[in-house]
Amino acid sequence: MSTGELSDTEFLAAIEAATYPGDQFGHRGHLRLGWVCLRAHGFDAGLERIRTLVRTYATALGAAEKFHETMTRAWAERMQVALDETPGPDSFEAFLSMHPELLDSKLLGRHYRKETLESPRAKAGWVPPDLQPLPLRKQATPGAPVDTR
Numbered sequence: 001m002s003t004g005e006l007s008d009t010e011f012l013a014a015i016e017a018a019t020y021p022g023d024q025f026g027h028r029g030h031l032r033l034g035w036v037c038l039r040a041h042g043f044d045a046g047l048e049r050i051r052t053l054v055r056t057y058a059t060a061l062g063a064a065e066k067f068h069e070t071m072t073r074a075w076a077e078r079m080q081v082a083l084d085e086t087p088g089p090d091s092f093e094a095f096l097s098m099h100p101e102l103l104d105s106k107l108l109g110r111h112y113r114k115e116t117l118e119s120p121r122a123k124a125g126w127v128p129p130d131l132q133p134l135p136l137r138k139q140a141t142p143g144a145p146v147d148t149r
Helices: 008-016 027-060 069-085 092-098 120-124
Strands: none
Touching (some): 008 027, 027 092, 069 092
16 A cells, blocks of 8 residues: 555545554655645644654554654644645645655755754754754734635
8 A cells, every 4th residue: 555545534544543554654654644734734733733643653553762853843844835835736746746855855954964863852852953944934824714625
């Protein structure tokens, strides 16, 4: 099973139920989860949803120690910037075709020293970039409706 074989709803349900094969939940799967959650809930609530789902999924697969807060948030920030730039695509594949840079799993290396990302501090909590700032996402307007697709 690949992420492309499932609808967004089926993919999300498989992650929630921890039935999606762990050996197939790599970088692309994490991106898709981010895309689904950020589109549905906006940045703040979407990031919290991503955190919860990844932690729960990893724990169910016996890999709770793999959760990494800084990487989770930094990737969500990068995804949100891309979503802000191109809010129109209704498919994950179309979105990725407009933002192929996101497929580079080493992209955060532009923003963080390796030692920083590998530190226990970065794994446990948010650590800001120490090489180059992350691109700035649009800030939510208070009271603005959240896209709930």
